[in-house]
Amino acid sequence: MKLSEIKTILATAKSINFQLENGETIPGHFHVTEVGIITKDFIDCGGNVRSEKVANFQLWSASDYEHRLKAGKLLDIILLSEKVLGMEDLETEVEYQSGTIGKYDLGYNGRNFLLLAKRTDCLAKEACGVAQAPKKVFVNLSDSAKSCTIGGGCC
Template identity: 55%
Template sequence: MNVKQLKRHLAEVCVVNFKLPDGTYLPKHFHVTEVGLIDKHFVDCGGVQRKEQKANFQLWEDGDYDHRLAPQKFLHILDLSNKILGSDELDIEVEYQQNTIGKFDLGFDGHDFLLIPKYTACLAKESCGVPQKTNVVMSNLLSTSNCQPGGGCC
């Protein structure tokens, strides 16, 4: 999701709910503690320089149980960040404290904002010698006429 899409969804909802990948919700008293621009300039393991730019916001909660972030207040925070972000087309990365700081992509299911897990990956598989994964259709392997115990086919 990018910033423009987030703003559109915030204009449609009455309350802001964030759902973790396991289906639990962030406590209703969460805060958006910062909105920022992340510039990442790096070299991958194959020696290729890469650049990424994302909008980032951090969710946090503490014991102030009466706090509620209304969609209009969240929109106001995003409007204040326009000078820093520079574009509504930036993809969003969300940080939320778990055992360590978790980083998530952001989705929306029509009602709740979804924190979508992010995963590491090799960006230079061909240079690193990482084998390509091949999808095998299991039904093609199951040929009862040719497969015998000890025959090496199963």
């Protein structure tokens, strides 16, 4: 989810809720402790130099159970981050403590922001010799079913 999409949602939202893919909700007294830019420069396994840049939110649940972050306040934090950090309209990831610091993609289901599991992938499959999955060939059974007769051996 891009930063601009988050800002559009926050502009009209009454409250902010975060939910994990398994349905578990982030406690309502969470804090957004960081809004920033993460830049990753790396070489993939095929020797290609790559660079990625994402907007990053860090969520933290503390013991101050009366804390409630309002949508407008988070929007203000994002706007300040854009101004001070020169933040672009980047894809957003979220860090959240669950056993260890987890990194999540961000989605929205019309009610809650969703923390979506990130997946690793080989970025240079052709250089590594990782075979691409063969394309599946689908047969239109309705065509053969029209010409199928009882005892004809087609079923």
